[in-house]
Amino acid sequence: MTTHLQIRPGFADLIDLWAPVRQLGTGFQFCEGPVWHPREQHLLFSDMPGDVRRRWDAGGVREVRRPANKCNGMTYDADLDLIVCEHATSALVRERADGRREVLATHFEGMELNSPNDVVVKSDGAIYFSDPWYGRMPVYGVERPRQLGFQGVYRIPPGGGAPELLVDRYLFDQPNGLCFCPTEDRLFVNDTVQHNIRVFDVRPDGRLGPGRIFASGIVSATQPGVPDGMKCDAAGNVWVCGPGGLWVYSPAGDLMGKVGVPELVGNFTWGGPDWRTLFLTATHSLYAVETRIGPRIEPYMKAGGARPNAGMSAGDADARPVSGAAPAASVSATGVKTAAPGYRLDPARCALIIQDMQNDVVMEGGAFAASGSPAHCREQKAIANGARLAQAARALGIPVIHVWFIVEPGAPGVTMNAPLFEGLADAKALVRGTWGAAPVPGLEAQSGDHVVEKQRMSAWEGTRLETVLKALGRDVVIVTGAWTNMSIEHTARTGADKGYFMVVPEDACSTMNAEWHTASVNYALQNVAVVTDVDTVIAATRG
Template sequence: MERYELTQDRFKRYVLPNAELEKLAEGFRWTEGPVWFGDRDELLFSDLPNNRVMRWSESGGLSVFRRDSDFENGHTRDREGRLLSCSHRGRRIHRTELDGSITSLVERYQGRRLNSPNDIVVKSDGTIWFSDPHYGIQTDYEGGKQEPELPASVYRFDPRSGVLTVVADDFQGPNGLCFSPDERLLYIVETGLQFAKDPVQHIRVFDVQDDGRLTGGRVFCTISPGNADGIRCDEDGNLWSSAGDGVHCIDPGGELMGKILVPSTVANFTFGGRNRSRLFLCASHSVYAIFTNTRGASRP
């Protein structure tokens, strides 16, 4: 299988012809939520339907990080290096403290329970942004059927003040989130209604105001085959997106430059490893990795 597909010659500068696509682990039900811990040189990711979080490192191989994880999906780290997680079954955002204890941060909005938080990012000011679609409570496969109490939305949570704000509510199924390197833009994936015959699926981009409001919201691009799920920016402001055939690289103008081809559908991925230049890919029942010639965007 070819490793790359070039739509534009510019994509050549971001990939390495001598870097192979490596399968790191397999045998999972559905992998999601990868997050890199550079200080521990390890990757954490969710084996979502198996209700556990896994750990992988070059030196230690594969192990279980957390069993009975409350069906955690997306993960990220806060400004203090603590793990933040989206719980489907718990319908909340919680934080793993440095001593291993767990603190619930957000469970309700205006007295009603969240749906099933999906993806999560942290801005340089410490605010936590997350998507809250209905997916995780619509089936028993990823958390268990429960009744939604809120419309699907994207939220901003300030852990200092405890204030939770809706920043976008015109989505059918908000999913992956990603700030541009300068944090002036927020990309949000729309994956639509889960059981719709022809769901609305694209990536939108918003302008981030100084007070945390979002404006705009135009369609940035559409991913095919498959659809976008997890997204990340590199240091040049290119947007990388998961897809049915691998990972796509889109320039800041919304044009596809090329693809890294993967044998199975990629749900999510993250930059990590040495210099944040290695892509770790959660692809269906497996986890892959490949070195690139770019680095994931660092926070200001």
């Protein structure tokens, strides 16, 4: 299972935020170029390093061509002839249903193309393709010198002819995925090296106007993934490969959300009987996930009599997009960024952690009161909010797990390797059986709750937390308590590393001051958890 992230309202209209990503096959070298056959109801996809083309249908995966000229992107024309980008030959070819192979393009101005990469067909029959030089690299192609000194985007006119260069020769470093908007008056092209997407107006003659940046910064220091395959949906939203899976942009260029995928995604396409199955070629595996919207209608999709947008009312396509004025993830008066509401949490998968809400940690008179933690806890209303969330969780059958920092008298077993632990021992804090170690009033363990004891910042380190979660069958962990930038952050980071889906309702958390709290939830936690609030979590668990 994986999870998907809504950043702006409307993303949950495109995909269920808990839609499972199913693995259909694995053991491949590097998958690419998926395309769905609307009549025969099967998927073709390529594996460049393996030099093989495969087919998936209800019977599973099988090879259909080897060698395959290290083919990459593929699509169909309106007659359902296959258009193929070949890395090994630097050619764009058409494979007809009767077996004939027609070469569409191999050269520009007398020099070999680099290696056609991705391809799309316009309704008038014109073919547009990108030409980076990945196919002249080892593994993904055949290593050989380049003849062209640039990487371009080309058009083959309706009826055929020499490829026409559509962009400035030095605009792109490595042009890759490309797609039309539903009305075909805009063409999107991404650049894997520049980590951006450009959009071009399509002129009446099929050529392109000047380009402009549509989206940028599609890169992450912590997650694999770069701009690669790209498609438009029926409402004009742009889906593109990116860190962690797919990134989805509104027609105005606002990042709406992210589709999480277990492996780096190279390309994807819609298919299935209702065009609501998104097939993803992701490094070593083929995956599928159901969506609530279909693709923009490409010419070949009409050939099978299919209606990619069946089920949408006449006004739905216009209602789907999020306008440029749509609010981003909300920002509170204190500057805290929280995920936009609209997602769901399955109570049967959730567990609630209440961590370090003990007298010494957050109460006046406690060992750490001088740090400012009691005041910030009051500002956050963390105790009241945590109690309200715990009550709602118990009513839905969500287990409540109290994690308490407990020190034996004299602090035996506490390694003094950091100032926090040294201060703990010096203050004689959180000693078993004392008032300071007891839970704060209002957050005591109740019948049916679980208690986990720890002696480090993370709730996972040296504890039985994971044993409890696995026994309960829970993989969505809602973390509350103190301190935000220490125990909460450590627990969320480790949980994410372990494969759990972490949720942090920030108004049920506190630390020493608002500045430290805001820094933690706005930066570190944004990359490992869904940062939200108690009301939104309660609404999400109630569906």
